[in-house]
Amino acid sequence: MAAPEFSDTVSFLRERVPHAPQAILVVGSGLGGIVEEIGDAVRTPYADIPGFPRSTVVGHAGELVAGRWAGVNVVAMAGRFHLYEGWTPREVAYPIRTLAALGPGSLILTNAAGGVRPGMQPGDLMLIADHLNLMWKNPLIGAVEEGEERFPDMSDPYDAEFRRVAEEVALEQRIPVEQGVYAALLGPSYETPAEIRMLARLGADAVGMSTVPEVLVARARGIRVLGISCITNLAAGLGSTPLSHAEVVEVGARVRDRLAALVKGSLPRLVATVSEEARR
């Protein structure tokens, strides 16, 4: 049997995602529980989706959850693909590329990140204002896919209007949020203290190992992005304890409700912003 093609994946997704999605959600480490709030959920394990990255190493990679949340048709990726697992940049971004073909105008990404800026504390939420692609990898390298440009503009990667909306929701709901620059590194080892000092000098406020490949593809396809980092730990050398994945997951679970409230409150307003723009 021939390997599944882009169009096979898209036809399959059209069947498994019953309502044309207005927004894609990508949910990061320890934050997976927020998809429990999605109503009328249709769940599809990634392993069942033709063309999605498939691994014997990673094991259970996650599932797609399609349904309604806060009156919005959403499709959520509970679990994402990371470069440090050995996937290529194109493989990491493949789910976003194929889901984009279903026509959503918005992408909301969440991730876990280490706090680099002085004063950041575990449990803080940071709206990503910009990023540093220190992965030095790009899923747009290679053939130009239909609907994408060769040289996409990246001057507003994390939509300014989306951030304004999320700030407004956060204020109304009394959820403290910061804004800052997310530096993406390959991982999987955490950074050294010297690397964190370097990142601080380069203008990073938080550091993580995901998100950037997905954002590059979304922007190339004209999808507007809201990125939210959950600061799960002080970056290496800034705290008194060694970094651990257990801490990342534990803090993620602690802020999950606040994050869910922020996403839920923002979703309908982001979608309204996109359709208003389409009418103009």
Ligand code: HPA
């Ligand atoms: N560094 C990189 N990735 C991370 C961290 C960190 O400190 N915390 C959560 N993800």
